[in-house]
Amino acid sequence: MNTIAVRVSHAASLTHDIRLLELEPVDGGHLPEFEPGAHIDLHLGPSLVRQYSLCNAPGRATRYRVAVKRETSSRGGSWAVHDTLAVGSRLDISPPRNHFPMAPQAAHSILVAGGIGITPLIAMAQALLSRGESFELLYFCRSPEHAAFLEILQSPAFGSRCRFLFGLDRDAVATELEATLAAAAPGTHLYTCGPRPFMDTVTAMARARIPPENVHLEYFSADANLLGAPSEAFELRLARSGKAFSIAPGETIADTLRLAGVDVETSCEQGICGTCVTDVLEGTPDHRDCFLSDAEKSAGNCIAICVSRSRTPLLVLDM
Numbered sequence: 001m002n003t004i005a006v007r008v009s010h011a012a013s014l015t016h017d018i019r020l021l022e023l024e025p026v027d028g029g030h031l032p033e034f035e036p037g038a039h040i041d042l043h044l045g046p047s048l049v050r051q052y053s054l055c056n057a058p059g060r061a062t063r064y065r066v067a068v069k070r071e072t073s074s075r076g077g078s079w080a081v082h083d084t085l086a087v088g089s090r091l092d093i094s095p096p097r098n099h100f101p102m103a104p105q106a107a108h109s110i111l112v113a114g115g116i117g118i119t120p121l122i123a124m125a126q127a128l129l130s131r132g133e134s135f136e137l138l139y140f141c142r143s144p145e146h147a148a149f150l151e152i153l154q155s156p157a158f159g160s161r162c163r164f165l166f167g168l169d170r171d172a173v174a175t176e177l178e179a180t181l182a183a184a185a186p187g188t189h190l191y192t193c194g195p196r197p198f199m200d201t202v203t204a205m206a207r208a209r210i211p212p213e214n215v216h217l218e219y220f221s222a223d224a225n226l227l228g229a230p231s232e233a234f235e236l237r238l239a240r241s242g243k244a245f246s247i248a249p250g251e252t253i254a255d256t257l258r259l260a261g262v263d264v265e266t267s268c269e270q271g272i273c274g275t276c277v278t279d280v281l282e283g284t285p286d287h288r289d290c291f292l293s294d295a296e297k298s299a300g301n302c303i304a305i306c307v308s309r310s311r312t313p314l315l316v317l318d319m
């Protein structure tokens with residue numbers, strides 16, 4: 001796997017539970033360029049790889065910036081960032097990947113952040129500001145003390161483009177969104193990132209006002225309902241090698257293939273990053289990821305093999 005060796009060049013607390021890291025290449029070379037919305041993998045330990053959005057302002061980066069919230073339900077990633085990394089620590093990262101790209105010619109962009117979901121959106125806000133494009137940012141958060149990057153977003157450069165909405169309940173969030181979306185001009189694109197229930201509210205509100213192809217989502221976590229749905233055994237065939245496997249209930253395609261010595265590339269293993277998406281040649285996938293769009297899921301010609309399964313007794317992959 002292609003990785004870049006970096007060291008932590010700066011670390012700071014943005015709030016009591018959000019930590020900012022700056023990462024610079026160990027060899028002093030350049031870091032690959034990236035577009036707003038991109039993320040990198042942090043290799044935090046054996047089998048501990050986590051994805052974090054880049055928060056950088058636009059322009060050639062000599063350091064990558066990520067901001068990580070300490071999650072009480074951490075599977076190890078946020079704990080490692082908060083408790084084991086310090087200035088001088090070395091780690092490997094992946095080159096940036098972007099599954100949350102911005103539309104090239106939006107008439108207007110609405111960025112809707114829920115809590116730590118601000119991380120990809122601050123990169124977008126800074127890019128839109130520097131390009132002189134029309135946008136507004138709604139930052140929903142529990143309180144000012146819980147909000148990251150206020151210094152940047154409240155700076156005069158952003159003027160009145162950023163609105164800070166603290167401590168609102170679900171109904172009040174919906175009311176605010178309704179008012180913003182009611183004024184959305186044709187050609188508006190909406191980008192949202194945050195906790196799943198928050199994003200569900202945003203997408204439900206956006207559905208009536210903005211075409212689905214103009215609504216862009218970045219999930220942080222898997223959909224527990226989808227992952228926990230009942231599963232049945234099915235046959236898997238790899239078209240290129242002709243190998244066949246039986247996928248038992250409770251086993252994933254990726255794990256089964258890996259155990260059999262087949263080279264499989266995965267990252268999040270939760271159906272959120274898209275690394276493992278593979279073409280389907282025959283059969284109907286039972287999609288359990290939150291990476292593929294509704295249109296891609298309906299088309300049924302690709303599958304996230306780390307979590308998704310098959311609705312048909314046989315599934316044939318282009319591997």
Ligand code: FES
Binds near residue numbers: 269273275291304
């Ligand atoms: Fe991330 Fe499968 S590894 S979606």
